[in-house]
Amino acid sequence: MVVASFLRLPSSRSSTTFSSSSTFFQGCSKTEDSHHPLHFPFLHRHLHLIKKPLHRTLAKLSKQHGPILFLRFGSRPVLVVSSPSATEECLSKNDTVFANWPRLLAGKHLGYDYTTLVWAPYGDHWRNLRRVAxxxxxxxxxxxxxxxxxxxxxxxxxxxxxxxxxxxxxxxxxxxxxxxxxxxxxxxxxxxxxxxxxxxxxxxxxxxxxxxxxxxxxxxxxxxxxxxxxxxxxxxxxxxxxxxxxxxxxxxxxxxxxxxxxxxxxxxxxxxxxxxxxxxxxxxxxxxxxxxxxxxxxxxxxxxxxxxxxxxxxxxxxxx
The missing domain is CATH 1.10.630.10 (Cytochrome P450)
Known part of the structure; x- marks a missing residue:
């Protein structure tokens, strides 16, 4: 049930951190966020939680609030998954759902306007790049x-x-x-x-x-x-x-x-x-x-x- 609830989110993966947690930056709209820490609207929700090293901060939050955590870093919803079984669901069984990266500035400038294999959205162009590589x-x-x-x-x-x-x-x-x-x-x-x-x-x-x-x-x-x-x-x-x-x-x-x-x-x-x-x-x-x-x-x-x-x-x- 928990896995199904977050798999309904539209696809747009930003990054995955493999330590205690996996982080997905989603380009999604409103969703059920029953598992989340205290947020401050005037600080753009959970931006105050972005501290270095980020993966350790997210690991601590997961221990406090559960293995599946929904956050909002400014305008970007974030899904934190620290359960091995849920991570497998995301990266193996539903990998195409989380196949895309968001349009970050690094992809715009270092990824030739999101056209390289790392930054290109999932589709025909990305599949052709992957085939060549x-x-x-x-x-x-x-x-x-x-x-x-x-x-x-x-x-x-x-x-x-x-x-x-x-x-x-x-x-x-x-x-x-x-x-x-x-x-x-x-x-x-x-x-x-x-x-x-x-x-x-x-x-x-x-x-x-x-x-x-x-x-x-x-x-x-x-x-x-x-x-x-x-x-x-x-x-x-x-x-x-x-x-x-x-x-x-x-x-x-x-x-x-x-x-x-x-x-x-x-x-x-x-x-x-x-x-x-x-x-x-x-x-x-x-x-x-x-x-x-x-x-x-x-x-x-x-x-x-x-x-x-x-x-x-x-x-x-x-x-x-």
């Missing part, structure tokens, strides 16, 4: 072709560890592993995407490497920031849009960086007529598709796919 870019066959890249980078990491531990007098050495694992992931992903490493074994950073790390850092910081305008859009007109300006600046940096990679690969493949199929990067695959269907595989679309394939870098950086 799963069958052409990240298929098991494609990933297997990059086995040599992964082996090279792991070997490089082992050699680096050996050198760092052999500098001393034969005693055990303390080695900081977080940065090494981050660089391992970064180099593997960037070689798969664009065919070049962005972290060297030495101490000096390359200019492109430093720029790329800054973009990844800013992407994680800005996309993870709480934007009050997403919950109360009218505040945009009173000057509370600093995060949106940061998103615009960040997207220009990301576009410039990714476009340089695309242009480099386009120039390389056009000048090399004997280019091997097994050595193709993800950008090369997309450029080949662009030749057959230039209207669909525009440079904007290619940059959008590059963002999707590089998402593991941002999550890796979050723990770095």
């Amino acid at each position: 799963s069958l052409q870019l990240l298929s098991s066959n494609r990933v297997q072709k990059y086995l040599g890249i992964r082996m090279d980078e792991v070997k490089s990491l082992v050699v680096r560890l050996f050198r760092s531990t052999s500098k001393g007098s034969g005693e055990f050495q303390v080695v900081e592993m977080k940065s090494m694992f981050f660089e391992l992931t970064l180099n593997v992903m960037m070689r798969m995407i664009a065919g070049k490493r962005y972290c060297r074994d030495g101490d000096d950073e390359l200019k492109d490497e430093k720029k790329f790390k800054e973009i990844v850092r800013e992407s994680f910081q800005v996309s993870g920031a709480t934007n009050i305008v997403d919950f109360v859009p009218m505040l945009k007109w009173v000057g509370l849009n600093k995060i949106e300006k940061k998103l615009e600046i960040l997207q220009r940096k990301r576009d410039e960086f990714m476009q340089n990679l695309i242009d480099e690969r386009r120039k390389l493949t056009s000048s090399n007529s004997c280019y091997e199929q097994n050595s193709k990067t993800i950008v090369d695959v997309l450029l080949s598709a662009q030749e057959t269907d230039p209207e669909y595989y525009t440079d904007d679309a290619i940059r959008g796919f590059m963002q999707v394939t590089s998402l593991p870098l941002e999550y890796t950086f979050s723990i770095h």
Whole structure:
């Protein structure tokens, strides 16, 4: 009964937090909200509950008010589900009901106006993007072709560890592993995407490497920031849009960086007529598709796919 009551909500998923709770930002109208904490209309209902870290705040509320909780963050209704069985109902049995994200500012600026795989609404366009990603870019066959890249980078990491531990007098050495694992992931992903490493074994950073790390850092910081305008859009007109300006600046940096990679690969493949199929990067695959269907595989679309394939870098950086 409880599951059925919240599944009647119209579909529009914003985000899911996997810890003690799962949070769904719904684009719904009025509903039965028998399970909710005290709210203040003049504070836009439950906006006062948005405290960092949000997932812990929601976990505490779930313990107080039950496993299924209905809130309102400004104009956005929020459904908090902390029951494993109810979460399974949402994400497995009724996944299409909760398949859409709301139109947040991050999706507008970083998601090319909600057209990328991450931000596109559920429908024909999203299914086609998913098909391209799963069958052409990240298929098991494609990933297997990059086995040599992964082996090279792991070997490089082992050699680096050996050198760092052999500098001393034969005693055990303390080695900081977080940065090494981050660089391992970064180099593997960037070689798969664009065919070049962005972290060297030495101490000096390359200019492109430093720029790329800054973009990844800013992407994680800005996309993870709480934007009050997403919950109360009218505040945009009173000057509370600093995060949106940061998103615009960040997207220009990301576009410039990714476009340089695309242009480099386009120039390389056009000048090399004997280019091997097994050595193709993800950008090369997309450029080949662009030749057959230039209207669909525009440079904007290619940059959008590059963002999707590089998402593991941002999550890796979050723990770095």
